[in-house]
Amino acid sequence: MAGSELAGPIGRPLDRVDGRLKVTGKATFAFEYAAQGAAAYGVIVPAAIGKGRVLSVDVSSAQSAPGVLLVLTKDNAPPQSSWGPVDLPDRFARAAPALNTDEVLYFGSPVAFVVADTFEHATAAAMLVRVRYASLPADYDLHAAGPQAENPGRMNGALPADSAVGDFESAFANAPVPIDAAYTTPYQNQAPMEPHATMAVWDGPMLTVHMAAQLTTSPQEGLARTFNIPKENVRVITRYVGGGFGNKLPFYVDATLAAIGARMLRRPVKVAMTRPQMFHITTHRTASEQRVRLGADRDGRLIAYGQDALVQSARFDIYTDPVCGAARMLYAAPNRLTRHRRAKLDLPRSDSMRAPGDAIGLLALECAMDELAEALALDPVELRLRNDTQTDPEANRPFASRHLAEALREGAARFGWERRVAKPASVRDGRWFVGLGVASAIRGDTLRSASARAHLDGGRLTVELAMTDIGTGSYTILTQIAAETMELPVDRVTVRLGDTKFPPTAGSGGSYGAGTSGAAVLAACRKLKAGLASGMREAEGSVTPSALDEGYSHAGFGAHFAEVGVDRDTGEVRVRRMLGVFAAGRILNAKTARSQMIGGMTWGIGSALMEENPVDLRYGSFVNQDLASYHVAVNADVGAMDVVFLDEADPHGSPLGSKGIGELGICGAGAAVMNAIHNATGARIRDFPATPDKLLARLETLDA
Amino acid sequence: MLAPGELIRSVVLPPPPPGRQVYRKVRDRASYAFALVSVAVVVACEDDRVRVARVAFGGISYKPWRSTEAEAALIGATVTRASFDAAGVAALKSARGYGHNDFKIPLARRTLRATLADAAGII
Numbered sequence: 001m002a003g004s005e006l007a008g009p010i011g012r013p014l015d016r017v018d019g020r021l022k023v024t025g026k027a028t029f030a031f032e033y034a035a036q037g038a039a040a041y042g043v044i045v046p047a048a049i050g051k052g053r054v055l056s057v058d059v060s061s062a063q064s065a066p067g068v069l070l071v072l073t074k075d076n077a078p079p080q081s082s083w084g085p086v087d088l089p090d091r092f093a094r095a096a097p098a099l100n101t102d103e104v105l106y107f108g109s110p111v112a113f114v115v116a117d118t119f120e121h122a123t124a125a126a127m128l129v130r131v132r133y134a135s136l137p138a139d140y141d142l143h144a145a146g147p148q149a150e151n152p153g154r155m156n157g158a159l160p161a162d163s164a165v166g167d168f169e170s171a172f173a174n175a176p177v178p179i180d181a182a183y184t185t186p187y188q189n190q191a192p193m194e195p196h197a198t199m200a201v202w203d204g205p206m207l208t209v210h211m212a213a214q215l216t217t218s219p220q221e222g223l224a225r226t227f228n229i230p231k232e233n234v235r236v237i238t239r240y241v242g243g244g245f246g247n248k249l250p251f252y253v254d255a256t257l258a259a260i261g262a263r264m265l266r267r268p269v270k271v272a273m274t275r276p277q278m279f280h281i282t283t284h285r286t287a288s289e290q291r292v293r294l295g296a297d298r299d300g301r302l303i304a305y306g307q308d309a310l311v312q313s314a315r316f317d318i319y320t321d322p323v324c325g326a327a328r329m330l331y332a333a334p335n336r337l338t339r340h341r342r343a344k345l346d347l348p349r350s351d352s353m354r355a356p357g358d359a360i361g362l363l364a365l366e367c368a369m370d371e372l373a374e375a376l377a378l379d380p381v382e383l384r385l386r387n388d389t390q391t392d393p394e395a396n397r398p399f400a401s402r403h404l405a406e407a408l409r410e411g412a413a414r415f416g417w418e419r420r421v422a423k424p425a426s427v428r429d430g431r432w433f434v435g436l437g438v439a440s441a442i443r444g445d446t447l448r449s450a451s452a453r454a455h456l457d458g459g460r461l462t463v464e465l466a467m468t469d470i471g472t473g474s475y476t477i478l479t480q481i482a483a484e485t486m487e488l489p490v491d492r493v494t495v496r497l498g499d500t501k502f503p504p505t506a507g508s509g510g511s512y513g514a515g516t517s518g519a520a521v522l523a524a525c526r527k528l529k530a531g532l533a534s535g536m537r538e539a540e541g542s543v544t545p546s547a548l549d550e551g552y553s554h555a556g557f558g559a560h561f562a563e564v565g566v567d568r569d570t571g572e573v574r575v576r577r578m579l580g581v582f583a584a585g586r587i588l589n590a591k592t593a594r595s596q597m598i599g600g601m602t603w604g605i606g607s608a609l610m611e612e613n614p615v616d617l618r619y620g621s622f623v624n625q626d627l628a629s630y631h632v633a634v635n636a637d638v639g640a641m642d643v644v645f646l647d648e649a650d651p652h653g654s655p656l657g658s659k660g661i662g663e664l665g666i667c668g669a670g671a672a673v674m675n676a677i678h679n680a681t682g683a684r685i686r687d688f689p690a691t692p693d694k695l696l697a698r699l700e701t702l703d704a
Numbered sequence: 705m706l707a708p709g710e711l712i713r714s715v716v717l718p719p720p721p722p723g724r725q726v727y728r729k730v731r732d733r734a735s736y737a738f739a740l741v742s743v744a745v746v747v748a749c750e751d752d753r754v755r756v757a758r759v760a761f762g763g764i765s766y767k768p769w770r771s772t773e774a775e776a777a778l779i780g781a782t783v784t785r786a787s788f789d790a791a792g793v794a795a796l797k798s799a800r801g802y803g804h805n806d807f808k809i810p811l812a813r814r815t816l817r818a819t820l821a822d823a824a825g826i827i
Contacts (some may be wrong), residue, residue, distance in 0.1 A: 430827060431818065569818035570730045570811065610733045628736070636734035691732050692740060693807035700810065
């Protein structure tokens with residue numbers, strides 16, 4: 001951007017422009033829309049087995065229950081396209097039929113759907129549906145399926161599953177200082193505050209769905225594919241979304257069933273999943289088994305660098321979490337090997353969850369780096385500095401900008417890293433063992449395609465695009481970009497999002513949302529500004545992935561520092577302080593960006609200390625199905641958090657100079673906490689999360 | 705047994721024994737979680753000896769579990785972490801784990817030790 005624009009709105013900590021609407025209850029979420037005509041309420045009846053067939057569904061009691069308008073099963077559901085195609089390039093635009101088969105593919109999948117005049121009537125009637133099943137033998141156990149896991153070839157149509165440089169095996173075998181460590185990470189659920197919900201309305205051949213979604217054009221295409229109707233006949237509206245974290249990239253059967261119900265009843269139908277249903281009917285983060293092998297020379301330079309990951313996919317899907325993706329870009333080493341193996345299980349679908357792949361891959365890799373530092377008797381910050389690189393070690397091209405070393409040094413200075421005592425269990429504060437930990441952060445940066453329309457009318461600018469704001473601040477940063485480009489005060493700009501009537505975008509996901517939609521708004525406003533003198537009042541602008549210079553690798557970087565206390569008797573861990581220093585390009589809004597980072601770091605605390613969902617291997621169900629038993633970090637778990645952004649200009653980056661930040665904050669955060677636990681106690685916990693039970697053995701030895 | 709039409713209006717507790725009362729709840733996260741183990745104690749000490757002790761555990765059985773074994777071990781014991789640990793050993797002598805909850809036995813002992821130390825004012 002030109003120097004004259006430095007004083008403009010971009011970057012300022014502008015309050016969310018939709019903040020007042022949200023805190024006063026005036027921001028309308030999908031389920032809250034008043035319909036044209038009274039809406040009926042649909043409730044999903046979930047399968048009570050993990051794999052098998054529905055033999056029969058007795059709907060007689062449900063059908064005659066008060067207020068019931070429709071009971072839908074496989075026996076009377078309308079024809080729909082079958083699921084998929086599974087390998088569709090845009091997997092979020094696949095057809096998602098409901099009640100189209102008697103097969104039960106995972107626990108909790110819909111087997112009936114009840115619509116009534118009220119939510120209460122529908123809920124009561126749903127309990128009266130009687131289903132008989134025939135169960136089939138099933139595979140629910142990731143560890144047991146490991147030996148039969150497949151090589152997926154390519155992961156999700158993009159990265160290859162395997163990568164190799166040099167001769168890893170012989171380099172590792174001959175490395176003076178080797179580390180060979182196995183880690184596991186558990187299933188996690190995104191658990192957004194707003195449940196998945198849809199209100200569907202038909203007007204002749206036109207279907208309008210108000211839904212909780214991260215994307216707009218993909219569910220539009222997917223619903224059209226499901227019902228075999230033109231895409232133009234589907235309108236998706238998603239103005240406000242209460243959290244996504246990857247969980248609202250796909251659309252689900254709430255949308256499909258709401259649309260079917262609305263069509264059959266000729267009135268609007270609303271469907272919201274219950275919290276327990278969300279744990280099965282939507283996607284989750286795969287559990288993983290990982291092996292990290294690092295071989296270094298005595299100076300701490302990596303000679304051999306390897307990471308293997310085993311992940312889960314639903315049997316009817318092909319998603320492969322790219323666990324080792326971060327490793328491929330993070331450190332230099334001449335001999336490298338990464339491999340992903342996929343086990344198809346009879347469980348719900350795994351798919352993207354905040355920083356898919358990287359979030360759990362870095363838990364293992366950055367803990368292994370800590371183990372290597374200890375084996376070398378080298379400071380963990382110094383080890384990372386010695387293996388830093390300005391060249392992407394597997395793509396063999398320079399990074400457009402990479403300030404990992406600066407983030408590590410700045411963080412170490414600010415955090416008081418020099419006070420760390422290398423010998424574990426050396427520092428006590430009353431009943432607490434105290435330790436410090438560090439980890440690197442990296443998240444690849446991408447741009448997608450998007451377009452936007454800007455319209456000037458009497459000194460007011462309206463910007464429209466089919467982007468979403470899932471709580472991240474899209475409305476706000478797009479307002480800032482438009483205001484700065486048009487040299488207007490921010491209160492003269494209205495940004496309208498979340499409607500497929502507007503120019504298409506790639507929505508919110510993969511940290512590309514702000515950069516991509518922002519670049520489209522920038523282009524539209526620049527065009528409009530240039531045309532003002534000749535009378536132009538409206539312009540469209542767009543961006544494509546090629547706006548990122550392909551001669552470079554693009555990623556954001558950072559460093560996490562954590563101080564924990566471990567109760568010497570009980571093994572309870574408290575994060576006392578945490579600092580994240582990030583080099584993530586131009587920051588579009590200092591306040592919303594900081595919030596993104598704090599959110600990611602908090603999730604890192606959860607990943608390190610408490611978040612997990614075990615599978616009940618008898619039934620193929622996730623054990624935790626509510627927010628009382630599925631533990632995410634609560635306020636009392638979060639100590640003093642600090643976030644620092646380094647000034648970073650990226651001459652080869654996106655048109656705005658920004659990088660994705662939505663996922664960078666979680667990358668490495670949990671490893672810093674785990675490494676701090678090691679420094680505090682000497683315990684190496686390789687099975688995440690570090691609940692108190694896993695620390696007791698170590699604490700018993702420290703008693704002596 | 706309540707007869708039809710009756711309801712409980714109040715419960716009268718006997719006066720507590722003299723001493724400090726401390727309750728400790730160990731959880732997988734800092735708040736809003738079930739107890740892995742909880743411990744409630746009443747302790748009075750005099751001349752570096754425990755004179756009064758009441759001990760109950762939560763989270764280790766189907767009901768709150770008073771440990772007269774721990775209480776007996778504590779009466780007259782020295783005010784040290786070692787004797788508090790021994791009280792936990794006495795309390796859990798016949799405790800049995802089922803694999804997934806084996807950790808609760810050492811955790812209960814250690815939590816009792818910490819709670820008694822807190823009540824007695826030692827670290």
